[in-house]
Amino acid sequence: MLVKIDPFVAVFNLSDPGRYIHWGFIQISLGNLVVILVMVVVFVAAILVPFRRDEGKDG
Amino acid sequence: MADPTAPLPEDAKQWTAKLRKVAEDAFPPSKLLPDRQxxxxxxxxxxxxxxxxxxxxxxxxxxxxxxxxxxxxxxxxxxxxxxxxxxxxxxxxxxxxxxxxxxxxxxxxxxxxxxxxxxxxxxxxxxxxxxxxxxxxxxxxxxxxxxxxxxxxxxxxxxxxxxxxxxxxxxxxxxxxxxxxxxxxxxxxxxxxxxxxxxxxxxxxxxDGEVQNTGGRDGASSRRELSGEELAESSAGNAEAAVASRSGGDD
CATH class of the missing domain: 1.20.810.10 (Cytochrome Bc1 Complex; Chain C)
Known part of the structure; x- marks a missing residue:
């Protein structure tokens, strides 16, 4: 059976109600939590990943 | 031919001349758009x-x-x-x-x-x-x-x-x-x-204390990092900068 795949369809179903994480009095949407976690990962990577330097030239 | 827009010494007390001097002292071109960081x-x-x-x-x-x-x-x-x-x-x-x-x-x-x-x-x-x-x-x-x-x-x-x-x-x-x-x-x-x-x-x-004037005292950039001794000198007012990076990064 052939399945037609729409290349423009969203990876996630954006029409469903949002998903929320509850932890005590903290409530945050899954989307916002993912963005915050990605920011933390990028922040740590920005500190740890070496910056390419043009060592062959002066300065 | 003399530049007709060149400032005249007798105008030095005008507010325009004073404001221009403050702006030029705070933001010399070498600081505004430095070549090196x-x-x-x-x-x-x-x-x-x-x-x-x-x-x-x-x-x-x-x-x-x-x-x-x-x-x-x-x-x-x-x-x-x-x-x-x-x-x-x-x-x-x-x-x-x-x-x-x-x-x-x-x-x-x-x-x-x-x-x-x-x-x-x-x-x-x-x-x-x-x-x-x-x-x-x-x-x-x-x-x-x-x-x-x-x-x-x-x-x-x-x-x-x-x-x-x-x-x-x-x-x-x-x-x-x-x-x-x-x-x-x-x-x-x-x-x-x-x-x-x-x-x-x-x-x-x-x-900390390193001077950040990337343009240097007279606009000429140094291409090396400062030693500890030079750092102490720089924090004491020597405006020679430690500039060794060709990176495009900024603040």
């Missing part, structure tokens, strides 16, 4: 300020295009919807990069070395940006914006703040979004960048 700037964490500025440029550019077309264009035309999405996503990236920039500068204590005004203009421009984004969400003209407006009205009513800033008044919110708040953001970000150029990029803790 200090060696410690060669780190990814220093790139996020420039990424924030690039995102802000996209926000403003797409906002101008949206203003040219108007709401009926950005809601119905496929090009308008595309530009509308570009506007939204450049805002998302703007805040993403700005928050990483903020974290980096916070943990560097970037207010060191008389850089308080740099820090404060950054903080206030962040807060105004939140307002600009908020009024942008209110200006979407869809169910999402109606939901946000009514929830925010409840919240603001609960604070007793009154109704001068009425989030359910679409015209008022659109005016705040496309004139007042962008003007505030651009003015403060401009001042923020000028202060970065004036005071230089904040050095790491172990190199």
């Amino acid at each position: 200090p060696a410690y700037v060669a780190s990814w964490i220093y790139v996020f300020g420039v990424l924030t500025l690039a995102s802000l440029s996209f926000v403003i550019l797409t906002g101008i295009v949206l203003a040219l077309g108007g709401p009926s264009w950005w809601h119905t035309s496929s090009t308008g919807l595309f530009v509308n999405s570009l506007h939204l996503w450049s805002v998302e990236f703007f805040f993403f990069f700005m928050v990483v920039h903020l974290w980096g500068k916070f943990f560097m204590a970037a207010w060191r070395g008389k850089r308080q005004l740099t820090w404060i203009t950054g903080v206030v421009s962040f807060l105004i940006s939140v307002g600009a984004a908020f009024t942008g969400y209110l200006s979407q003209q869809n169910f999402d914006s109606q939901w946000i407006a009514t929830q925010a009205k409840d919240g603001i009513n609960a604070t007793g703040a009154g109704s001068f800033f009425n989030v359910m008044n679409f015209g008022q919110m659109l005016m705040w979004h496309i004139t007042l708040l962008p003007l505030g953001v651009v003015a403060l970000v401009g001042l923020h960048v000028l202060m970065v150029r004036h005071r230089g990029v904040v050095p790491p803790f172990d190199r």
